[in-house]
Structures are given as structure tokens and as C-alpha cells.
Amino acid sequence: MSVRGGRTVRDLRRENRTAVLQRLYFDGPLSRFSLGPATGLSSGSISNVVAELVAEGLVEEAGSVDSAGGRPRTLLRISPHSGYMIGVDIGETRVRIELFDLALTEFARVERPLVTEGPRPIDRYDVGVVVGHVRDGIGEVMDRAGIAVERLLGVGIGVPGIVVGAPGEGAVVHGQTIGWDAVPLERLLRESSHLPQSVPYFIDNGAKTLGQAEMWFGAGRGARNAVVVLLGSGVGACVVADDIRPGRALEWGHLTVRVGGRRCRCGAQGCLEAYAGAEALLERWAEAGGQPPAGVDEETALAAMLAAAHPGPRADGTTPEADTAARTVLEETAEYVGAGFSDLINLFQPERILVEGWAGLMLGNRFLDSVRDHATSYSLAYPAGHVRIGLGTLGPDAVTVGAALLPLAGFFARGGHREQAEPQEPVPAWRTTLQERGRAKSGGRDPGAASPE
Template identity: 65%
Template sequence: MAGHGGRTVRDLRRESRSSVLQRLYFDGPMSRLALGSAAGLSSGSVSNVVAELMADGLVEEAGTLGTDGGRPRTLVRFAAGRGRLVGVDVGETRVRVELFDLSMSELARTERVLPGHGSRSYDAGVVAGHILDGVTEVLATQGATQGPAPGPGELLGVGIGVPGIVERTADGTLVHGQTVGWDAVPLEGLLRGSGRLPPHVPLFVENGAKTLGQAEMWFGGGRGARDVVVVLFGSGVGACVVTDEVERGRALEWGHLTVRVRGRRCRCGARGCLEAYAGAEALLARWREAGGEPPPGADEEAALTALLAAAGPGDGGAADPVAARVLAETAEYLGAGLADLVNLFQPERILVGGWAGLQLGPALLESVRTHTLAHALRHPAGRVGVALGRLGPHAVTVGAAILPLAAFFARGGRRPPVDSPAPVPAWQASLGGRLAWQRGRG
């Protein structure tokens, strides 16, 4: 039976369930009266939907709220223990896998170091194996199930953040990661083809900067803002922009913006990219070229720690002028790159995340902010705030786990049929709805 605008009654019911679940997830506990107003449903409709969701175990009572002279109202909330989510961060030095409940509380975590870092090429089969091993390990740690019957341990999906451009085709998701030697890598096919992921468990692959932006918009420094750019600063650099025009989020290959014509050779093969000056790998290379000496055998994170210590020793010793100069130049390059984002997208906020961004932030953020404002046009610069992301170094895995959660919401809290096709990333529509709700409240 057709409903409003060609939508069926089933479509309308799914949308009502989705709206109620999201309102309770972000703003609950709430009374049915408040929930109906927030979700745009009549009192009868919201009561029916809540009763249905309670029967499914997705909503539960959460006490009562007293009223002046009236009957106390029963509060309801989202049942966060109903299922499990897996988030995967495929970085350039390691693969991190985390298991979460539906409130995004971490239940288990494992990491696997990627071999051959510095060769600019990563074996896709090795990465896929690390992902599969990690998923198996965290599920076994918590005893999460993969059976068809919904339950407290049900795995609702696996989300994966990857470096590079993600392309969706009829045959599955391809990853184009030029800086790591990936050219149309069929990552989804590799994972599904292993037979180690049940076909009914949804699988999502998305750009890592985009998953970072997703996490900050839902739970971090982007909440309540209309226009945000979230920067991922690790071995390389990337960004995700969320504005009025692209409210569902767009990953940007910001690290390959040219900041110096005929400049340093970038990992992508071009010259003068921002990443060739400001990515952690390039930053450490510039320090070594200038005479700096990272600890022998140190990985990128340890070497970056050593650079920071040399540039600003906390014991009152003399700062290494070479290290200080390299960091000062890096702050200027980053500020110029952020200024381009300010001029292009005019965001309210720029959030700096990623392991290197969070490590360098306390020492460089003020200088980066100053250079950003100096290079940007006055009007958009006058309204932008530059700050560190709030979710720490695990934000990419949080954002990756949100992908199946958002799809779960979009389905109205129902799992897809076993024989359904691979799901498209429904988090975009969910995020759009969240932004619209924030604007309505503002």
C-alpha cells in the first residue's frame, strides 16, 4: 500500500522507528510526550512505535519524571546493550580493531603492526588477514555472536576506515590508496571471499578521514555545529568536510594540495604537496635531513616524541634549534593548508585529529591557528575556531563502528535479510538527519 510521496506503510513505519531510535540515542531518556515532539510523531504513533521497539528489546523504561500537579511520566531510553559493533582503523603503520556496544563503550581491542613501513606499499592480502584475525579475536574475547537471532551479543556490522579514495562498484568496494601502493584494491571482496565473515553481517568500507569526521560530528568537537572540517594528521594528512552544502560529509585528499611549486617529492609522486611537508613521515624526514637524530630503530610515534622533546625539553635544558625550526616550519605549512580549507568551505570549526595531530597539537596548535588566520580571508577567518579533536587516537575506529550503527538506525532497528545485497553506507542519511535535528534545536 502506497503512503505519502509514494512511500509504503512499511517505509513510514521504518522511518518512525528510525526517528525514535535516533532521538533516544542522542537525547534520551525521554518521556513519550517529549519523544513525540522531537520525532515529529503524534502521541498515538509514538506510543505504538515505543511499544514495538520495547517488544524488540531496543527500548527500555528508565524511571519516571515528576510533573507539577500531574501524573509522573515514564521515561524510556535506548537499550545500548542490545548488540555489538566492530570498528577497524587501517592506518599506515598498524591495523587497529575494536569491539563496542551500541553506546560506543569499548569492550575489546587488538592491534597488528603492518610490515615494511616506509616501502610505500602494503600487501592488501596481509591487511585483509589482519582485519579478519582482529575481528575474530575481539569477538572471541567478548563472546559476541554472529547468529541470525537478535540478542545482547549480536554483531550488527563491521566498519573499516582506510587510507585513500573509496569507490563503490557493482562488484563491491575498491580502495585507491596511491601513497600506500593500492590501485583499485578489492578490499571488500578479499574480506568476503575469505569465508570468515558471515554473509549476513553488514560490512562497510570508508575513507579514514571520513570516519574520523563521523565520530567527531556524532560524539566529539563537531556536535552542534553546522559547518566543520575535521583534519586527520598521521603519517600523511587528510580531511573530511561537513557543511550546509555537503552535510553528509566528503573526504578530501587535502594532503595533496600543492603548497610549493616544484617542492619536495610527495609519496604520491607529485611535488610540493602539503603531505610532503606536514605529514609525520615527511616531518621526520625533514628533521633527519637537517641534522636531527631520531632514536635508532624508533617507529614514527616514538621518533615524533623525540622530536618534540628536542624542540622543547621539559627539564629546562636548551632547545635543539634544528628541531624547533622544523616544527615552526611545519606549523606554518599546516596553517597555510588550513587557511585554504577556511577560504573554500568557510567552516565554523576546524578540528585536528589523528595520532600525529594529537601528539603535536599541544605544542603547535597556537602557532598553527595564528598562521591559519594570517593566510585566510578576514571574514571567514573571523568566525572559525581551530581546536583539537576530542575523541583521541581511537576516533577512526569509533567512526568506523558508527557506520553499521547508522545503517541499523536507518533500517529502523532491524537487521537486513540474510540474502540482501551489500548495504550502501547509510550513515550519510543518518548524519544528515542528525544535523537537521541540531539545527532545529538551535
């Protein structure tokens, strides 16, 4: 049965369930009385929806609260163990796979390093190796936690690059900086995984999944919109809003900040990533006469650079002289990042800009003070005066949390139903009659079909 706007009764029922689930998840526990104004639904609709969700095991009682002069009101919450999600972070140095319940309690974790076997870091992103890590990691976390596959809502995967859907392939990844040219990641996982077809994959940009996590649970909570910036080996960003819809990934690291500048990993010249990513920072330090430690990972090398630029006191109370090359490179980088922030401020006018990623968190507030000054000086005064720039709060592991939110958001959008083929609505009698009439007049051929050549 259709209603105004082309929606069916089933659509309205699903939307009501979605509204109740979302409010209980983000603001619960709540009573039935509180759910009414929080969702805009009538008391009758609340009673019906809650009764369904309790009967299905998605919602459970969580104590009671006194009411003004009446009986205590029963509090309701999402049942944490009514479903499970897997979050996968295909990162710059490793693949991390984590299994969560609906309360985002971690039940199991697996990490697989991406080993550099050639002269360039791009060699570590062999598609077959990455697919194998993800496939085996999913099986391992499921076995460790002892969770039946039927209880899995889906697998969310954060990847570097642009993700598009393709007929017959599912999610296809265009990751130019890692050498992935139209990699049909979803199809490859389907072909190699032991998961049944009923378990959906949700594949999206890693900065985008991180941004959603910060907006739902971290430093973006309470803002109407924000830009979450990811600083690691490379640079990325995501524009996110305060609702359940996914954010929009930005290839911010490939914004041109210097015409004819340094060569970027993507092959172009003058990209922000060629100046602000950790890989570029260490290269520029060496070019300026610095001595990055050899044979260590980027995180250790960047920590050494920061210590060289801002040395602390020795055990004997003396303070070594600062490495001027390291300090100069960091100061220049703060200006490049600030200029990049000014573009985000002028284009999107966000309430907040949040810095995440292992390199961004390591550079920290000392670096961010200078970035704020440069961002303000390069921006229009009004939007610059209405933005707060700070660090994210979820930490460098948050991409897996954000990835796990992808199947959770899909579950909520379906009203708490598992992914399955939509049942066919009965066709109105008038439509059948007119279709038969059209076929009769066209000699039995479907009147909507293309005419033969």
C-alpha cells in the same frame, strides 16, 4: 501503498522509527512526552513506534521523571545490548579491531602491527597480510566477547585512501600512498571471512569515520558543520555536518602548497603531506642537520623532535639549548598547515576545524597557536572570524569508534531493522494491465527491452 512524493507507508513507518531511535540515542533517556517535540511526530505515532521498539527489545525503560501535576513519566533509552558493532582501523602502523555494544562500550580489542620488511614503509601494506589481520581479528574479538554472530549489526572499516563502490566487488580502495591500486577489499574479506552474508561490511575513508565520531560524540558536537583534520604519518581531512549522514572525505594532504616542491608519497611534488605529515617532518629535520633517533617508530621519533625543539629543564635546574633545526622545521610546518587550513576555511566556511590523529595530538596546542595565526592571515576575514580551531577530544583510537558508527548509522537508517532484502511491494493492477497490453502489441516481447540489431 504509495503516498505523496513516491514514498510508501512502509517508508514512513521506517522514517518514524529512525527518528525515535536517533533521538533516544543522542539525547536519551527521554519520555514519550518529550519524544513528540524532539521528533515532530504525533503522540499516537510515538506510542505506536515505541510499542514496536520495546517489543523488539531495541528500547527499554530507564526509570521515571516527575511531571507537572501528573503521574511520573517513564523514561526510555536504547537497549545497549540489543546489537553489537565491530570497528576496524587499518592504520599507518597497525590494524586495530574493536567490538562495541550500542552504548559504545568496548567488549574486546585486538591489535596487529604492520611490520616494515623493506626499505620503505609502503611495504607493510601487503594486501594479503592486511586482509588476514582483519579476518583473524574479527574472529578473535567475537570469541573473546562470546557474542553470537546473529547479534552483530555489521563491520565498519576505516582505510587510507579513496573508497568507491563497484558492481560485483563492493567497496574498492584506491590508496595511492600505500600502494593500493583498486583493491577490492570487501570482496577479499567476503571470500576469506567466516561471517555470513547477512552481516554487512561498511568500508570508508579513515579520516571520514574519525570525523563522524568527533561530530557525534566529540569536539564537533553542537556545531552545524566542521572539518576534522587527521595528522599522522600522512595528512587527511573530512567535512562533516551535524546530522546522521556520513561526512565527505577530502584528499587535503595532496593539496599543492609549493609548486615544484618536495616529492610526496603519492608521487606528486609539493603536496601538503610532503611537509606536514610526521614522516615528512622527520625527514626534513634530518635534512636540516638534526639527528632523529634511529631504530624507533615514528611516534617516538616525533616526541624526540619536539623535546629537542622545546627542551625542558634538567634535574640540575639547567635548560639545554634548543635544537634550532627542529624548531625551524616545526615553525615552517605550522605555516604550511595554517595555509592548508585557510583553504578549508575559504572553501567550506566551517564553524570548527578540529585536529586529530596521533601526530596532531602530540604537536598539541603549542603548535596550534601558530597554526591559527597563519590560517587567519591567509584566509578571508569573514569566514576566518567565524571558525574555531582546536584539538579533537576522542583521542588517537577514535577511528575504530567512527568505523563502528557506520553499521550503527545503517541500522538506524533502516529503522532498527537488520539488513535484508527489501520485500517487494504489490504491483498496482493498472501497471500489470498496461504491461500485458504492451507485450501483446509487441508480439510478446517486453516493450521496454532494447530492440535486436
